[in-house]
């Protein structure tokens with residue numbers, strides 16, 4: 001039984017990770033500043049002797065004794081991370097420094113939730129971990145992209161210099177229950193629009209692609225990576241790729257909605273194609289996604305249907 | 313007359329900038345932690361009523377009232393920035409945050425000394441400011457490259473969100489008097505090796521290129537940029553491009569040395585070509601370099617000859 005800190009532990013991915021670690025019998029500390037996370041995502045654990053909920057902002061130092069750190073604290077959705085770009089960079093730079101300082105002091109293993117956004121708007125397709133990326137340092141996404149890129153560089157620097165045992169997960173678009181109704185990312189937007197028979201909003205022409213992974217696969221991958229012995233970055237994602245245009249139709253059909261599909265202005269610096277090369281994860285972690293996109297979407301549609309009913 | 317803070321003010325570039333600002337009649341505060349800077353670079357100003365020398369590390373908050381900030385504090389030479397990668401990133405991330413917090417509070421204009429390293433090992437040649445770069449987030453240079461990249465993103469974020477008036481200079485290889493004998497960059501290494509008739513050490517085959525600018529041109533460019541009204545990044549460099557192999561011969565000939573030229577193992581992730589596109593600086597600042605590389609080299613060789621004599 002290990003003591004495990006999950007930063008961003010009341011968020012979408014964090015809360016599912018907490019569930020799995022609790023089911024494995026570990027002691028889990030979920031830390032969050034509730035920027036986008038919610039107490040209700042982990043409330044089923046409150047009162048459990050192995051569980052602790054900590055209200056803290058990673059931009060400030062934090063002291064605890066743990067064996068492992070999953071560092072997920074960061075806004076993740078474009079509207080959330082662009083809401084306060086300064087805070088987004090502070091969270092990913094100072095926040096990651098603080099957690100690395102903690103990991104160094106207590107000799108904990110630390111995993112960073114990095115992102116496919118380190119590849120930016122890629123010219124290499126699909127994206128292997130060896131690809132260095134194409135990111136605009138001064139664009140609207142740079143607060144997130146460069147924040148995560150420097151977080152990776154920090155991980156490597158503390159590994160080399162201070163012997164911190166590191167893991168770097170480059171996470172591709174992930175969806176599932178517990179996404180916030182106001183998350184603002186494409187999956188929740190389209191499902192809610194379809195459920196309410198309102199226009200499904202495509203930013204730009206909709207020819208841009210994404211590859212969508214169901215959250216349980218990601219959680220399995222994160223735990224497999226933590227328990228592996230590689231310090232190299234590892235892509236975690238489902239290579240099933242769709243244009244956003246096509247994705248809108250799929251969701252409308254699954255929901256059985258009458259929503260029209262409309263085009264809105266394109267987002268600035270929006271990556272035009274994205275698909276993970278997951279050979280490294282297959283080889284080093286013996287991991288690959290198990291849940292098809294359609295299966296995952298059905299579960300997620302059910303979740304949002306219930307959420308919307310509760311709202312009424 | 314303005315009150316001007318120069319961080320990294322006792323370093324190579326910083327001390328020349330201090331000279332020019334003092335000659336223009338400003339009040340100048342030179343701040344440095346003396347990692348690579350030296351008191352002797354500014355000692356001719358000590359005691360002058362307009363000059364103040366502050367021993368401080370930018371990783372810690374700093375409070376002062378000023379009109380302008382030239383933020384140069386950062387190790388700059390590869391052996392220096394790789395010596396303590398963690399500190400290099402802290403200096404460029406936390407350090408830049410602290411100066412931006414200061415600029416925001418006192419409404420000072422702030423210029424960041426960024427670098428051609430934000431372009432990494434470029435596929436576009438020469439490099440215009442619109443090029444997004446090709447940088448390895450986990451390589452040995454990443455502590456510097458990603459530190460500077462996120463510093464640019466921070467500048468833009470504080471500009472957008474807090475209305476800080478920003479300037480971003482992307483500086484290309486610069487040389488001149490006051491470079492440290494142990495600086496470790498190619499110009500000082502080759503000149504000292506040539507002066508001592510020791511082997512001139514080329515890392516790798518020497519086919520990689522650089523474009524070298526004399527320090528007085530850079531200082532003029534930095535001041536012109538500060539006094540311009542653009543918040544866009546601006547390249548400052550001399551487009552005169554040479555292979556490192558050719559550069560070794562030029563220096564040996566200028567010195568009149570008998571040094572053999574030898575090849576050492578290539579440096580990891582060493583950019584293979586680098587030359588600034590300086591159209592933006594020409595257009596927005598009416599700036600272009602005035603000193604040819606050979607002229608600059610002669611002055612620099614004289615400087616190092618005297619330095620070596622002093623050492624004896």
Ligand SMILES: NC(=O)c1ccc[n+]([C@@H]2O[C@H](COP(=O)([O-])OP(=O)(O)OC[C@H]3O[C@@H](n4cnc5c(N)ncnc54)[C@H](O)[C@@H]3O)[C@@H](O)[C@H]2O)c1
Nearest residue numbers: 008011012013033035036037057058072073074076171174
């Ligand atoms: N879901 C994806 O598609 C995806 C893709 C790539 C990377 N990621 C990364 O995975 C992690 C989790 O993302 P998510 O999808 O669960 O998003 P989310 O917004 O649901 O979760 C982020 C959590 O971090 C918390 N947080 C933010 N700033 C904080 C701070 N300063 N201090 C403490 N807590 C803070 C939020 O309150 C929230 O609970 C993030 O690091 C994100 O960058 C997610």
Ligand SMILES: NC(=O)c1ccc[n+]([C@@H]2O[C@H](COP(=O)([O-])OP(=O)(O)OC[C@H]3O[C@@H](n4cnc5c(N)ncnc54)[C@H](O)[C@@H]3O)[C@@H](O)[C@H]2O)c1
Nearest residue numbers: 320323324325345347348349369370384385386388483486
């Ligand atoms: N000279 C070049 O070719 C070149 C090229 C690109 C960018 N730059 C940038 O220009 C700036 C000056 O470079 P330089 O060539 O004069 O190098 P330098 O090493 O001579 O100067 C850097 C100065 O910053 C100081 N410093 C470093 N860390 C500090 C900290 N944490 N707190 C306070 N002071 C600190 C050093 O002591 C030194 O005085 C740097 O930001 C560098 O990245 C230089």
Ligand SMILES: O=c1ccn([C@@H]2O[C@H](COP(=O)(O)OP(=O)(O)O)[C@@H](O)[C@H]2O)c(=O)[nH]1
Nearest residue numbers: 060061062063064097098099100101102105
């Ligand atoms: O248990 C710890 C140890 C360190 N830190 C923070 O982590 C940062 C980086 O740690 P490091 O050891 O690199 O910094 P140092 O103590 O040398 O400044 C420190 O500034 C602390 O703020 C923390 O939050 N918890």
Ligand SMILES: O=c1ccn([C@@H]2O[C@H](COP(=O)(O)OP(=O)(O)O)[C@@H](O)[C@H]2O)c(=O)[nH]1
Nearest residue numbers: 078185186187189201202203208244267270
């Ligand atoms: O309501 C929306 C939300 C997003 N998108 C597009 O869907 C893709 C995925 O966007 P998301 O915000 O989910 O995540 P990203 O992968 O861009 O971080 C991008 O091309 C967006 O422009 C869209 O067309 N409509």
Ligand SMILES: O=c1ccn([C@@H]2O[C@H](COP(=O)(O)OP(=O)(O)O)[C@@H](O)[C@H]2O)c(=O)[nH]1
Nearest residue numbers: 372373374375376409410411412413414417
């Ligand atoms: O005169 C100042 C004002 C701020 N800061 C530092 O700059 C950082 C960033 O400033 P900002 O206003 O963004 O931060 P906040 O005060 O909101 O935390 C602060 O944390 C301070 O450490 C400083 O060094 N000098």
Ligand SMILES: O=c1ccn([C@@H]2O[C@H](COP(=O)(O)OP(=O)(O)O)[C@@H](O)[C@H]2O)c(=O)[nH]1
Nearest residue numbers: 390497498499501513514515520556579582
């Ligand atoms: O003793 C030296 C120092 C540097 N270099 C090469 O010269 C170029 C410029 O290196 P420097 O460290 O001056 O600056 P950089 O532009 O790489 O930051 C690079 O290709 C180095 O590999 C070299 O061949 N011998």
